[in-house]
Amino acid sequence: MLFDTHTHLDSIEFADDRKEVIERAYAQGVTRMINVGFNRETIPTTMELVESYEFIYAAIGWHPVDAIHMQPGDLEWIESLCKHEKVVAIGEIGLDYHWDTSPKEVQHKVLREQIGLARSINMPIVIHNRDAHEDIVKILREEKAHEVGGVMHSFSGSWETAKMCLDMGFHLSFGGPITFKNAKQPKEVLQQVPMDRLLLETDSPFLTPHPYRGKRNESGYVTLVAEAAAALKGVSLEEISTITTKNALERFGIR
Template identity: 70%
Template sequence: MLIDSHAHLDAAHFDDDREEVIQRALAQGVTAIVNIGFNRETIPTTLKLSEAYEFIYAAVGWHPQDAIDMKPEDLGWIEQSCAREKVLAIGEIGLDYYWDTSPKDVQHQVFREQIRLARKLRMPIIIHNRDAHEDVVRILREEKADEVGGIMHSFSGSWEIAKQCLNLNFYISFSGPVTFKNAKQPKTVLANVPLDRLLVETDSPYLTPHPYRGKRNESAYVRLIAETAAEIKGLPIAEIEEITTSNAKKILGIL
């Protein structure tokens, strides 16, 4: 059993074979998938997907790359969407300093507003962080995000940053890059993350793990992430499956 804690199965990459992709995930023992709606286009498709499949859940939020496009009424829309039974978290939210699509001050404001909403609703948050480690941690701390906690999605920071996130009540989730041969930092962080805070994800169709790097990712490949985690932790794959599934259920409230 495995839970893919972060996927984008509503992406156009899957329009020709979405059902086959979902069935392959089930065949690999994936018992739940959390699909992420992150802007005006993907929130509706994520909600629709979660309603169509019993084992697919949703998270909704506003991605930092799209922060410049967020209007005040969009925050209210996210709040209304969070009332749906299958919506488990607010995300993915955070900061992205790699893509120059939204000014930093706008990203910060949108990030803070969504953390405050999560605290109001008592829901966990899913964090997107690209090249913004210090600011992400600082804002999480200033906005008292530890009250709700959440998931550091596809973690790419150092162990020092990971420790600060752990202290803020966050789980650390790993995706395809941890399987890459030269990915020293992700492997070091995974080795140090406590088992009770470890999660696995695909971020499909992106960040495809070895040996499929360069091709489209899909939820079935979450097993490759789990196998790498088992190797690094020196544990049987079955134990990693059980641990990461239990962790995902705990932070996201999956019964």
């Protein structure tokens, strides 16, 4: 049993074969998935997925790349949807300094507002962090994100950053990059992360693991991520699968 804790199965890349991709993943032992809705377009399609599949759950929030498009009332909309029994986190939220689409001050404001919402309804958060390690840690601390904790999605920072996130009660999630030949840092960090704070993901259709790198990713490929994580940790595939699934169920409050 495996848990893909971060996927985008509602993406247009799956328009022609979404049902087959989902069924293929389930047949491969990926028995739970969290689909992430991150803007005005993908939040509704994520909710449609969780209504259609018993084993798919939702994280919903406002992505930093789209922060500039957030309007009055959107935070209240997200809050209302969080009452749904299958919405298990607010995310993916965070900072992205790679794509120059939303000014940093707008990203900071939207992130702080969503952490505040998460604290008010006691829900974990899923953090997107691209090239913004120092500011992410600073804002998480200032907004007391440790009160709800959550997941550092597709973790790419140093062990120093990882330790600060772990100290705030976060889990670290790893995907396709740990299968890349030259991805030295995420492999070294994963080896040091305590087993009870480790999660696995695909971020499909992005970050496809080896040997399919360059092609469309899908949730079933979390098996390849699990194999790489098991090798890095020096444990069996069965053990890494069992532990990371247990971690995800506990982190997201899923029975």
